[in-house]
Amino acid sequence: MPKTSGSGRIFKNPVLEKLTRTHIAAPLVAFSAVSTYLLYQAVVAKGIGGLQVLVWFLGGLLLYSLVEYIMHRFVFHMPETTPARKKFVYTAHGVHHDFPRDKDRLAMPVPVSLALSAILFFVFRFAMGDFVYAFLPGILMGYASYLWVHYMVHAFQPPKNAFKIWWVHHGIHHYKQPHRAFGVSTPLWDIIFGTMPEQQK
Template sequence: MKPNHKGQAQIFQNPVLERLTRTHIALPISIFIVIAIGLIYYGITYSFINVLEAIGFFLLGWLIFSLIEYCAHRFVFHMDTDTPMKERIQYTFHGNHHEYPKDKERLAMPPIVSLFIASFFFFVFKLIFGQFVFGVVAGLLFGYALYLFVHYAVHAYAPPKNFLKQLWIHHSIHHYKDPNVAYGVSSPLWDYILGTMPKRTNSK
């Protein structure tokens, strides 16, 4: 699918549904940072976790998010489109972004959808981690907010002249050279581990 640097895809004919697919990036970032802080505060205040546990499980949640980010991007957003239904789902969730990578209003899921998914993860991780869920999900949501910030930055701004430039290069390779590599956005960690790092020469 050839990238188009101008315009927006039309996903739904219904104007209300179409408007719901567009989100200013500051809204979900703010929502999930506030929720993450609230979870840590609640967990410590009501003695579900202490400060050291909060830090440790926060970092674990952040790591878990990085794997979820990678797997969702690789196996869901880039699913095989071997049926018309799969093709429609893939385009709705991610294909439109590859076609219009400069569309700043579609760099995040609508908050109502991401809040529903976050609630689902809270109950799943509550079953797994018990009272430590407050730290884990806080780290998970912080990871998501950071992902949104990085994803927006690499599409909206020129790369910085420091080590962070590699994030811009990594994601640009995914969009403009090979969509089957470089699935990590906020970090290339799982691309290194799972063998999807692009083969490239260092860019100066």
Template sequence: MKPNHKGSAQLFKNPVLEKMTRTHIAIPITIFLVIATGLIYYGITHSFISILEAVGFFFLGWFIFTLIEYLAHRYVFHMDTSTPSKARFQYLVHGNHHDYPKDKKRLAMPPVVSILYASAFFFIFKVIFGTFVFGVVAGVLFGYAMYLLVHYVVHAYPPPKNFLKQLWINHSIHHYKDHEKAFGVSSPLWDYILGTMPKRSR
């Protein structure tokens, strides 16, 4: 199937499950931004973190998300599909997007899954960072919201005539030329570091 095919994949025969796989991009972005803001506010007003700590750990969380984004895209979304179950899972979470990249309602996980992600991030990072979790997870979730926003506009709008144009170019290369390059959507940082940045043509 051509990667620029218009339309939408049918993931489930059950109409309820099928409908739950679609969402307007504004819904998960809003969920993550509201939770991130709430975490910062709660952490500061209940004296779990100071304002300076909140700012510092927020940016640390955002930085951590760029690595999570890269690793998830490279090793989960593009996982080995050597068995039928792996192939089915990979198609559900990402393969359908490569077949139908213009399907705007499948550019983000459904809201229920988004909330589960946010909860998992909080409990995992609570073990690692203690009370600083309020800043770290706020940064992680903000990074996720920015990833969703960038991913949406890259697919929905033509590239801008500024420094952000490179994000459009990188993601187009990933979709239409080389699936094993340009795994970073919101940032090319880890593609540079880990050697998966597409080579520029002269």
């Protein structure tokens, strides 16, 4: 059963253990700044029109939400059929399921996520040219929105408005049906792929 308080340990080495912890503000600030810079470059330096920027940005958001769903469902919840898989799943995600209230384990370390972002920039620039300046910010802000929603769900009480949908959806994943409700930033792909929570009596 998930713990309502406390924190799990991933590494015995205290330095490595410290590096697994990230304050939620750090990635939110970093990706907002990077996205703003890239969008500025798209409009001012590359001369991409506003409508094109919006379409590519929304495309990045949509792609991020799909990748989020796929990673959560098929990577972080892969069958633990070997000791190596079991170790990977626990390190990447299982510790979060054991200690869902641990606020410092809700985001990937910023240096790691920025390095991945740099790789994505060059990959997408090769594929789509200057449109990467509008497309990648959509992905990065999709990730930032995931982080913010995820943090709010685990750190705050459910609100009494429409945003409660996210709390209920993710809460079902954690506490009732861990093999359903994989979408965090949106339930869209759960609806499309048939992994919405089952109705319980």
